Amino acid sequence: MSTATAPARTSARPPGPPRRSGAATRARRREAAALVLPSLLPVLVLSVAPLVVGIALAFTDARLVRRPEYSVVGLENFERLLGNGFFWESFRIGMVWAVSVTLLQLVAGMGLALLLAADLRLQGLTRVLALIPWAMPPVVVAIMWRMIYSPNAGPLNAALGSVGLPDDVNWLADFSTALPAVVVVGVWVGMPQTTVTLLAGLQQIPGELHEAASMDGAGAWRRFTAVTLPSLRPIVTSITSLNFIWNFNSFSLVYVLTEGGPGGKTMLPMLFTYLEAFKNRNIGYAAAMGVVLVVVVVALLTVYLWSQLREEKGAR
Amino acid sequence: MRTLVRPAQYTALALYIVFLGFPLLWLLSASVKSSEELNSLTVSLLPTEWRWDNYSQALERQGLVRSSANSLVVALVSTALVVVIALPGAYALARFRGAMRALGTGWILVSQVFPVILVILPLFLILRTVELTDSLVGLTLVHTTYTLPFALWMLQGYVSAIPRDLEEAGSMDGAGRASVLRQIVFPLLMPGIVATAMFSFVSSWNEFFFALVLLQSPENYTLPITLKMFIGGEGKVALGPLAAGSILAAVPSIVFFSIMQKRLTGGLLSGAVKG
Numbered sequence: 001m002s003t004a005t006a007p008a009r010t011s012a013r014p015p016g017p018p019r020r021s022g023a024a025t026r027a028r029r030r031e032a033a034a035l036v037l038p039s040l041l042p043v044l045v046l047s048v049a050p051l052v053v054g055i056a057l058a059f060t061d062a063r064l065v066r067r068p069e070y071s072v073v074g075l076e077n078f079e080r081l082l083g084n085g086f087f088w089e090s091f092r093i094g095m096v097w098a099v100s101v102t103l104l105q106l107v108a109g110m111g112l113a114l115l116l117a118a119d120l121r122l123q124g125l126t127r128v129l130a131l132i133p134w135a136m137p138p139v140v141v142a143i144m145w146r147m148i149y150s151p152n153a154g155p156l157n158a159a160l161g162s163v164g165l166p167d168d169v170n171w172l173a174d175f176s177t178a179l180p181a182v183v184v185v186g187v188w189v190g191m192p193q194t195t196v197t198l199l200a201g202l203q204q205i206p207g208e209l210h211e212a213a214s215m216d217g218a219g220a221w222r223r224f225t226a227v228t229l230p231s232l233r234p235i236v237t238s239i240t241s242l243n244f245i246w247n248f249n250s251f252s253l254v255y256v257l258t259e260g261g262p263g264g265k266t267m268l269p270m271l272f273t274y275l276e277a278f279k280n281r282n283i284g285y286a287a288a289m290g291v292v293l294v295v296v297v298v299a300l301l302t303v304y305l306w307s308q309l310r311e312e313k314g315a316r
Numbered sequence: 317m318r319t320l321v322r323p324a325q326y327t328a329l330a331l332y333i334v335f336l337g338f339p340l341l342w343l344l345s346a347s348v349k350s351s352e353e354l355n356s357l358t359v360s361l362l363p364t365e366w367r368w369d370n371y372s373q374a375l376e377r378q379g380l381v382r383s384s385a386n387s388l389v390v391a392l393v394s395t396a397l398v399v400v401i402a403l404p405g406a407y408a409l410a411r412f413r414g415a416m417r418a419l420g421t422g423w424i425l426v427s428q429v430f431p432v433i434l435v436i437l438p439l440f441l442i443l444r445t446v447e448l449t450d451s452l453v454g455l456t457l458v459h460t461t462y463t464l465p466f467a468l469w470m471l472q473g474y475v476s477a478i479p480r481d482l483e484e485a486g487s488m489d490g491a492g493r494a495s496v497l498r499q500i501v502f503p504l505l506m507p508g509i510v511a512t513a514m515f516s517f518v519s520s521w522n523e524f525f526f527a528l529v530l531l532q533s534p535e536n537y538t539l540p541i542t543l544k545m546f547i548g549g550e551g552k553v554a555l556g557p558l559a560a561g562s563i564l565a566a567v568p569s570i571v572f573f574s575i576m577q578k579r580l581t582g583g584l585l586s587g588a589v590k591g
Contacts, residue, residue, distance in 0.1 A: 050442065053442075115325060122329060126329060129337045131573050132340060134573065137522035139522075139524050139544055140543065140562040140563075140565055143543060143558060143559075144340070145339060147342060147559070148338075148342060152355075154359070155338075248431075249432065251524075252540075255528075256524075270432075270433055283440075294429065294430055294434065298429060
């Protein structure tokens with residue numbers, strides 16, 4: 001059976017695939033099904049089903065209580081949500097967080113990737129350092145940065161004090177500094193992935209392109225904008241989209257850093273939804289929030305990817 | 317102009333090294349400082365005297381050993397499950413074209429976009445009806461589910477990298493499908509399986525959110541939850557043991573990443589991003 005399929009596959013490439021025999025195709029289908037089913041079943045039961053149920057929950061008034069009884073309430077959760085100022089404030093904070101972390105990750109990651117691609121010393125050390133944040137558990141990262149930001153015994157305030165700047169800022173508890181402070185941690189955590197991805201992209205750009213540009217008298221910056229950036233464009237698009245999604249959906253880091261405080265200044269949407277579900281026990285309402293968040297993120301991504309695609313076409 | 321480029325590059329590199337490395341150094345230094353020194357107002361990176369008892373204290377108290385064991389069991393079992401489930405699926409995903417592949421890839425992408433909160437709500441309800449909420453079995457199932465899509469994606473990349481011609485040559489020589497898979501594909505896939513397994517292990521070991529939602533009794537806590545509980549009571553924190561425990565918790569994933577460093581920079585993610 002398997003020997004019959006092999007030649008059919010070799011010739012399935014162009015030019016002009018000849019018709020396979022029906023029996024061989026069926027055999028291949030069966031084989032594929034046998035291979036996929038063991039992974040499909042757990043995925044369906046544990047991953048697809050919960051998601052569908054999760055969306056369905058958004059249309060009910062389910063509560064997290066013993067012996068739950070709930071009824072379908074249609075769009076009521078969503079109507080309530082429209083008037084919920086706290087949710088939209090948290091949504092705004094989430095956007096500020098996700099957009100600024102994503103942008104800073106891109107800029108910082110690009111800079112580091114360019115340095116790593118240049119022929120410098122200390123490469124090994126930098127490469128390892130650039131990967132460690134990725135490897136660390138978010139809880140440990142948060143604990144570590146709480147020590148850095150510590151108002152009394154923290155090195156940040158000590159360093160500021162030693163150069164004569166104010167050294168009594170309570171970074172994570174001050175209304176104006178809390179969000180920027182957690183953004184910095186977000187950048188620290190997310191930079192490795194961005195750097196590694198961009199570096200891999202940089203190494204795929206043929207050296208002749210740069211040489212040709214230098215011959216034409218292009219300086220470093222001009223070579224970057226005329227050669228490097230256009231070649232990296234697809235990679236930049238994918239990594240920013242992924243980073244944006246990951247950042248918008250992030251929970252653990254900020255939960256351990258501030259628990260959403262002070263005064264809700266770092267209340268990311270995931271924290272808000274978590275509290276609604278597991279502290280206020282309104283899981284129907286929380287599911288509706290989750291649905292709204294997904295819809296908005298997908299809409300934003302669609303617009304972004306669509307505009308990138310158009311620009312890419314326009315550039316050719 | 318040309319002469320200015322190198323110094324500028326080294327300055328930038330130094331800034332990156334400080335930004336990335338200093339927090340780690342600080343954590344290390346806090347883990348060997350005495351509590352008096354940690355609370356004193358004179359702040360210095362190098363401890364005045366090196367104290368290793370933070371580590372023994374961290375291990376003795378506060379259920380760190382127990383929660384490490386919990387984390388280890390959950391991570392090992394979910395890793396085994398992920399690999400066993402993902403292996404055939406990844407092979408099919410990489411080798412067979414058509415609607416199934418499109419659906420599979422689509423699902424993997426969708427699962428990355430959806431916030432975990434939408435998955436955990438129904439999972440919580442389901443697990444509660446079968447009494448698996450405050451249980452390591454339930455957590456293992458959730459971790460398996462959560463890691464599966466990306467593991468599938470990783471593994472199918474490794475399968476795609478194995479030339480079809482090798483398999484076809486095997487078939488031509490008269491070897492059956494099963495023995496082609498066992499003798500040709502599997503050995504070549506071993507590095508990919510190891511990488512996927514390590515990835516699954518680390519994501520489970522580091523995972524915080526699901527453990528926070530599911531586990532209620534302290535004897536079931538995983539390591540991240542126990543560490544979070546350390547810092548619960550503000551001010552009353554034993555910073556030294558906390559730092560020591562944090563470092564111990566970070567060791568498995570740092571070991572993983574040092575081993576994987578070459579491969580990662582080689583393009584695991586670039587492959588994943590480009591599809």
